[in-house]
Amino acid sequence: MHRSYSLRNSRAPTASQLMNPPPPVSSARNSRSFTPFRHSMRIHQAVNFSPDLAKRLAVLVKMEKNVMASMVQVTRGRRDAARQLSYWGEDCDDDISDVTDKLGVLFYEVAELENYLIDRHDQYRVTLKSIRNIEASVQPSREKKQKLLDHIYMLKHKDPESPKLVTMEQELVREEAACLVAEAQLSNTTREKFKQAMTYNLDALHEHAEKLGLITAYGRHLLNLIDDAPVTPGEARPAYDGYETSRQIIMDAEHALSTWIPAHPSVNFAKPQEEDVQSDARSWNDYEAQGEPVPVQQMTQMNDSQSDTSEMAENDPNMHPHVREERIARMDGVENNAVNDTTSLQPKEQQPAVQVA
């Protein structure tokens, strides 16, 4: 397999693609199907009216909206087709009539599933928006700091003895502190929200996939009800008496769909941290919002919560073995880092925060 495992490089066809010749290309793709005007308008709007830092994510959010708008069309089309299938069958023989009606119910259910998927995809999109918002809000802080730095640099060359220099350097220290907080907020929010958004997305796709699988299985059972033994001209087909059976299959399908639960629970993002926060202390974000320094006690608490995560990584049965190894290795690294921090790195790195206090 010569395929590259990244989207940033080009892709080669897989071995299975080379082995199995694909089905004939659908005629839907031959027709000039262009991207709707509103879709490209959305992207242009995001490109032109977003702050630089948030531009890429803003475009992604708009693209996901386009995907959803197209999915709405598919859903609508599937519903129409399901109704039409049942309507066509109405005129045919009894068995075809019954089976098409019941298959119509199942295909309608597929449309309903996709409908539900759209709403859950929107949760993912809205969660991405909150990352976009914090990206956009961190931007001015970065720009202000950069402008101050440029200003001081210029002033130092022009007039090294200027009394303004001292004031500006004090201002720079304040800006650097604000920037540090902003970057930490960005880093934390991005991770938390990204994990949450992707969990929404993957959970929604997973549920969709499982339920779709159930529906197709029941559809196949329905198909078995059709008597496709050829008849000679003038020969009567045996009377169809599968009504009870087909009804039972649909009832079973409904039951299976309504009692479906995920085989393994979704990834528990940020659960341990939340518990810690609730248990005894405000999060550092609350402190920063009120301009208070973060208490040392709570900082050690945070390190504890990290080692909690490491234990969770070791015990979680749903974790991919590679992820588990990687996590444990990383957690060991964290502990080593933490030891280093307390000896040499921590005082130096937290200098601005200390100066604020």
Add this chain to the structure above:
Amino acid sequence: MHRSYSLRNSRAPTASQLMNPPPPVSSARNSRSFTPFRHSMRIHQAVNFSPDLAKRLAVLVKMEKNVMASMVQVTRGRRDAARQLSYWGEDCDDDISDVTDKLGVLFYEVAELENYLIDRHDQYRVTLKSIRNIEASVQPSREKKQKLLDHIYMLKHKDPESPKLVTMEQELVREEAACLVAEAQLSNTTREKFKQAMTYNLDALHEHAEKLGLITAYGRHLLNLIDDAPVTPGEARPAYDGYETSRQIIMDAEHALSTWIPAHPSVNFAKPQEEDVQSDARSWNDYEAQGEPVPVQQMTQMNDSQSDTSEMAENDPNMHPHVREERIARMDGVENNAVNDTTSLQPKEQQPAVQVA
């Protein structure tokens, strides 16, 4: 559950729908998303230019084309979004960068799956077309017979002694024979092709569902690689070293997708009949095409092949229990009918075919 199990009656919400409040309605549905003009044009064309008998199915075929055209849009949107996700992550920290790139690969794969689904949906649509075609070709035969009947009825009232009446009654007998053959062809082709088309459709959806399920599982593993423990301002995040792991997850996903095979083989439609036909005799359709009478030997053969199906129904492990009961009951009915046929019904019902011979 008060839900009706038919699309031809109205639907009530299921118990699970009432219990679980749905997620907030997606904003994609709020916007004025109208059906594309080309989509409604297709339907109008089918409604206005199809023979009456084939009208409903012609509309269904066009509707499925609309579904496919919308699916092409979704696929395109998903591909764009996957690329953009990877592009956004490129600017972020190492772990986000790596995970978004790899998730992008997975979401791109989802788009590829949908792409494949479209081509297979087209197979279903093209197979439906062959039913539509035979429906359209049976129509003139029915109309001709009806016209002859009306003519004879009129003539009998106006001029009961007309010499034309005898000729026309002979013609009617010929037309009735042709009609019987046409109806049998319609019945056989409809069943065979309908089962085939639905098998394509359900198989394609099934494969899509299973592979989508695989992809989401690997996506969740990737998500675990992100370190979402909150950091305090100025604190450095431990270095990310999950590149090898994430690459391995993608490789596992690719492997799982390329080696996927259906858990149970697809429904074997019309397999026993095909074998019988190949084994010793031409199908009755071949005889009819050449104007020869169907040999009696082959007719009994066909009854045999039906009892073969009954045995298959008893032994097939993949068959829904209700379907099996229903099949066996129906097969018993067929045998009883067959006994009746040989005694009294058969000679009367096959009268026109005998006259042709």
